[in-house]
Amino acid sequence: MSFLIDSSIMITSQILFFGFGWLFFMRQLFKDYEVRQYVVQVIFSVTFAFSCTMFELIIFEILKVLNSSSRYFHWKMNLCVILLILVFMVPFYIGYFIVSNIRLLHRQRLLFSCLLWLTFMYFFWKLGDPFPILSPKHGILSIEQLISRVGVIGVTLMALLSGFGAVNCPYTYMSYFLRNVTDADILALERRLLQTMDMIISKKKRMAMTRRTMFQKGEVHNKPSGFWGMIKSVTTSAPGSENLTLIQQEVDALEELSRQLFLETADLYATKERIEYSKTFKGKYFNFLGYFFSIYCVWKIFMVKFWSQHISFILVGIIIVTSIRGLLITLTKFFYAISSSKSSNVIVLLLAQIMGMYFVSSVLLIRMSMPLEYRTIITEVLGELQFNFYHRWFDVIFLVSALSSILFLYLAHKQAPEKHMAP
Amino acid sequence: MESRLLPFCHFPFNTDLITGVGKSSLVHLLCQNQVLGNPSWTVGCSVDVRVHDYKEGTPEEKTYYIELWDVGGSVGSASSVKSTRAVFYNSVNGIILVHDLTNKKSSQNLYRWSLEALNRDLVPTGVLVTNGDYDREQFADNQIPLLVIGTKLDQIHEAKRHEVLTRTAFLAEDFNAEEINLDCTNPRYLAAGSSNAVKLSRFFDKVIEKRYFLREGNQIPGFSDRKRFGGGTLKSLHYD
Numbered sequence: 001m002s003f004l005i006d007s008s009i010m011i012t013s014q015i016l017f018f019g020f021g022w023l024f025f026m027r028q029l030f031k032d033y034e035v036r037q038y039v040v041q042v043i044f045s046v047t048f049a050f051s052c053t054m055f056e057l058i059i060f061e062i063l064k065v066l067n068s069s070s071r072y073f074h075w076k077m078n079l080c081v082i083l084l085i086l087v088f089m090v091p092f093y094i095g096y097f098i099v100s101n102i103r104l105l106h107r108q109r110l111l112f113s114c115l116l117w118l119t120f121m122y123f124f125w126k127l128g129d130p131f132p133i134l135s136p137k138h139g140i141l142s143i144e145q146l147i148s149r150v151g152v153i154g155v156t157l158m159a160l161l162s163g164f165g166a167v168n169c170p171y172t173y174m175s176y177f178l179r180n181v182t183d184a185d186i187l188a189l190e191r192r193l194l195q196t197m198d199m200i201i202s203k204k205k206r207m208a209m210t211r212r213t214m215f216q217k218g219e220v221h222n223k224p225s226g227f228w229g230m231i232k233s234v235t236t237s238a239p240g241s242e243n244l245t246l247i248q249q250e251v252d253a254l255e256e257l258s259r260q261l262f263l264e265t266a267d268l269y270a271t272k273e274r275i276e277y278s279k280t281f282k283g284k285y286f287n288f289l290g291y292f293f294s295i296y297c298v299w300k301i302f303m304v305k306f307w308s309q310h311i312s313f314i315l316v317g318i319i320i321v322t323s324i325r326g327l328l329i330t331l332t333k334f335f336y337a338i339s340s341s342k343s344s345n346v347i348v349l350l351l352a353q354i355m356g357m358y359f360v361s362s363v364l365l366i367r368m369s370m371p372l373e374y375r376t377i378i379t380e381v382l383g384e385l386q387f388n389f390y391h392r393w394f395d396v397i398f399l400v401s402a403l404s405s406i407l408f409l410y411l412a413h414k415q416a417p418e419k420h421m422a423p
Numbered sequence: 424m425e426s427r428l429l430p431f432c433h434f435p436f437n438t439d440l441i442t443g444v445g446k447s448s449l450v451h452l453l454c455q456n457q458v459l460g461n462p463s464w465t466v467g468c469s470v471d472v473r474v475h476d477y478k479e480g481t482p483e484e485k486t487y488y489i490e491l492w493d494v495g496g497s498v499g500s501a502s503s504v505k506s507t508r509a510v511f512y513n514s515v516n517g518i519i520l521v522h523d524l525t526n527k528k529s530s531q532n533l534y535r536w537s538l539e540a541l542n543r544d545l546v547p548t549g550v551l552v553t554n555g556d557y558d559r560e561q562f563a564d565n566q567i568p569l570l571v572i573g574t575k576l577d578q579i580h581e582a583k584r585h586e587v588l589t590r591t592a593f594l595a596e597d598f599n600a601e602e603i604n605l606d607c608t609n610p611r612y613l614a615a616g617s618s619n620a621v622k623l624s625r626f627f628d629k630v631i632e633k634r635y636f637l638r639e640g641n642q643i644p645g646f647s648d649r650k651r652f653g654g655g656t657l658k659s660l661h662y663d
Contacts, residue, residue, distance in 0.1 A: 190510045197470055197492075204472040205488050208454065212474050255469060262507060269503035335586030 006070035013051050013056055021048030028332055029348060032385050040097075040345050042091060049353045050082045051359035057364065068377075075377065083146045086356045087124070090349055092117045097345045124149055131389070147360070151390055154361025157354065159394045163401025181272045182266060189268060193261040200254045210244060288353050331355065364390050445574035446521050448607035450493045453623075458608050468494045468511050475627050485632055491519075505539070512540050517568045517630035522594075524573040524587055524604060530594055532552070539599065541567065568629045569600035570622075577606040601626060 022045040026035070035041055057075055060066050095116030099109050102386060128149050266368075278284070331351045335344075367378045447469065451459035454471040473489045494511050522530040558602055573591050588604065595602035601621045605612035613620050 190507075192511065197468065201470050201472060201490055204470065207476045208472045208488070211455070258468070259466045265510075266503045266507040269506045273503060 002067050003070045003073075005068045007074070009066065010053070010074050014053050017049035017052040017056075018045045020052075021045035024048070024328065025348075028328075029335055029351075029390045030344070037097075037345055039093070040348055043093060044348055044352045045084070047082075047085055047090065047356045050078055050085065051356055053078050054082070054359060054363050058363065058374075058378075071377065072380065079143060079147070081391075082149065082356060082360060083143065086150055086353060086360070087121075087146055087288050090353045090356070091120045094346060094353070095120070097349065101343070101346070127152060131393075150357055151361050151364050152393070154357035155365065155390050155394050156397055157358055158361055158365065159397030160401045163398045163403075164405045166398075167402050167405040181268050181275065183272075186265065186268050186272065189261060189265045193265060195255055195260060196258045196261060200251055200258065203251050203254070207244055207247050207251070214241070218405075367396055445523065445607045446493050449521060449572065449574060450491050452607050452610060452613065454491060456610060456613075457560055458610060468492055468508075473627075475624075475631075477628055477631050479624065489627060489630075506537075515540060515567055516634050517570070517626070519570045520570060520598065520600070521572045521574060522591075524591070525578050526576050527590075530573075530591065533594070533598075537569070545657045566633065568626060568633060569598045571595045571598060571600050571602040573602065573604040574607055576604045576612075577609065 022041065025041050025044050029044075030041075053074075056076065057071060060071060069279075092113060096109060096113035099116065128145070131152055162237045331354070334352060335347055363378065364387065367375050447457040449470050450469070451457065456474040471491050472492070473491060475487050475489045477483075477485045477487050492511055494508055518537065520533045520537060522533055571591070571594060579587050591602055592605060601622050603622055605619060611617075613623065
């Protein structure tokens with residue numbers, strides 16, 4: 001009886017998460033594109049729903065809501081479904097949509113997508129070899145084998161993102177690092193940009209006129225095609241076309257310059273906005289948080305294991321919520337930056353895959369942050385994984401990522417003011 | 424988290440795999456009568472020049488340069504990018520709005536694009552915030568000639584063509600503009616004498632007239648006329 005009540009609670013919450021994922025997909029990710037294949041939206045929402053359910057189960061574990069046996073059952077079921085999605089469904093559909101975009105292979109889409117999926121499975125399997133993650137006494141398709149590999153990929157991702165975030169967050173929010181940008185700087189740069197555009201235009205005018213006179217005189221400026229064309233172009237080259245190639249080279253260089261200037265101007269505008277934002281109340285609040293988190297991150301870089309045992313439920317909850325929110329925001333930005341109408345399906349599925357793996361490994365790692373008495377359920381459900389390996393692996397990648405981000409940001413920060421000082 | 428590093432990537436991709444709306448291909452076709460072989464993402468703004476015969480075939484025929492400014496980006500870009508783009512919208516002479524016929528949302532974005540370009544003079548800070556609401560009155564007294572071009576016509580299936588073309592006809596009516604639907608990889612859509620070519624000619628003539636003759640000023644032969652092609656779906660004609 002209680003099992004039925006518990007299950008209905010779980011199912012209701014899952015439907016809620018599914019709805020949230022659906023809305024997020026429609027309003028945020030795909031707001032500039034038309035959804036033509038609904039299966040993509042369904043897969044994304046389902047992945048999101050089951051990932052959130054895992055976190056919900058952790059919270060229920062801590063709060064001791066629901067019957068412990070029904071919790072265990074739902075853990076197992078959730079895990080099976082998520083692994084099914086991450087290892088079978090999403091990779092297959094990614095392959096399918098990639099193949100659909102390539103016109104040559106359009107006819108035998110299913111066949112090629114199966115081939116792609118088999119290649120993925122092969123590499124996925126090979127991933128387990130160099131890592132000491134499993135004792136060999138488990139069968140081939142057991143949950144432990146799959147989870148261990150998904151865990152490796154997800155933990156690497158998490159550590160990379162956390163390392164970068166730990167360094168970038170204080171850098172972004174602390175006003176100490178904000179360069180001073182005045183309106184005069186921006187105006188000067190804009191003037192340079194417009195001057196460059198004017199130079200490009202005058203050269204293109206010459207080219208257009210030259211092409212027109214050549215066309216009217218009957219000499220068509222064709223690229224040499226074929227064997228005889230090449231021989232002819234060596235012996236007789238019209239002066240007009242030679243001029244054109246020269247001017248074209250100059251134009252290419254100027255266009256590259258205009259692109260650089262555009263990016264620098266946008267960068268200055270962004271910095272100016274950030275300065276203005278830092279003067280508002282919200283900005284000051286985040287600035288303070290930035291200092292606080294930077295201290296926390298630095299401390300985390302150096303003293304990882306010490307207080308882990310004592311972090312309470314509240315902090316676990318905060319970590320969960322902020323990591324979900326942070327991941328969704330990062331995924332959205334990434335999606336806007338690289339997608340277009342043809343590739344949007346593939347990219348959304350890739351993001352769903354990353355999100356699923358990220359959440360699964362969060363569960364693995366969160367075990368470390370939980371007080372001892374709550375760890376048992378995770379250990380029971382996930383089987384005999386070498387959790388210590390994952391913690392050590394996370395620490396290593398976190399350190400590497402944080403240090404390389406520090407180096408990278410230092411170089412970028414040093415370069416930028418010199419670029420703007422130069423006339 | 425905001426990153427100082429701008430997320431612009433400049434990869435040349437094959438048309439088969441990843442493309443945008445097709446503005447750069449269109450500009451290339453209009454200016455050089457050739458198909459663009461290797462379209463890549465437009466960062467910032469790229470310019471091309473078209474030599475246009477005003478009032479072709481009549482005794483008053485005169486040659487003008489038309490500058491086509493193709494401004495890249497999307498309508499949902501960060502406000503820093505929008506502020507930077509605003510510098511290109513100075514004194515526009517005409518606007519060409521380009522949308523993707525296979526993607527309904529790109530035509531819906533046209534309203535926001537036109538607001539961004541037209542309202543530029545009203546917002547002193549140069550940063551435009553719109554909620555996407557369309558106000559017909561803003562277009563009623565708009566003096567700048569508009570043209571709506573839909574791309575990727577070849578990718579619309581025959582059966583759906585009628586429905587799509589009806590929708591775009593309404594869209595063009597909203598803007599009080601002519602419309603042309605074509606495929607940028609096929610120059611025959613703009614072949615001399617075709618109705619598309621005539622519409623295009625008439626549009627450029629209108630722009631030149633508005634710029635030079637309504638002011639009753641001096642007609643300087645060969646003087647240039649600037650046009651801008653804005654962002655993902657906006658192109659504009661601009662003169663300084």
